[in-house]
Amino acid sequence: MTAPRRLRADARRSRERVISAATEVFLRDGADGSLEEIARQAGVGSATLHRHFPSRWELLDAVFTGTVRALCERAAGDTAARDPAAALTSWLHEVGEYFSDVRGLAAAVLHNRGNTSCEACHRLLVQHGGPLLARAIASGAVRQDVTIEELLALVGGVALATEQDPSVGHRLRTLALEGIKP
Missing domain, CATH: 1.10.10 (Arc Repressor Mutant, subunit A)
Incomplete structure (x- = not known):
């Protein structure tokens, strides 16, 4: 090769x-x-x-991978920087807001799992969000049965549900994230 x-x-x-x-x-x-x-x-x-x-997917990959990498770098910085629950919820809100800002991105990442560029973005989010979740679970702030994949589906689902009115996204994410507490 x-x-x-x-x-x-x-x-x-x-x-x-x-x-x-x-x-x-x-x-x-x-x-x-x-x-x-x-x-x-x-x-x-x-x-x-x-x-x-x-392909459109290759262009989407080039555009979104940079932003997803920046979100992931912030997750890595938050891993040791502050309260585990606050770091996790803040990062999930940030991911959800980005999904909301770019209409169609949540659907692309959540539903096009056979697409390598979407899978790469999803993999990055899982890889970098996982340590935030693990820290929050270890601190007792989050239920032990919660997975990062479930949380990403949750914030993506809220972004999809509020695509026509993203202003309610933060409130819905906050309500949903209350449900992961023990």
């Missing part, structure tokens, strides 16, 4: 412009945002967009 080729500087810049434009379009229009609009905003042709990202 050969190593992936490095992009030329101009190709790298056009790829970065596509990712930047896609971030804006997906935040504004959701995960189903127009690929043509993304290409137009990036100042590239449709063929260039598809050369860098042969």
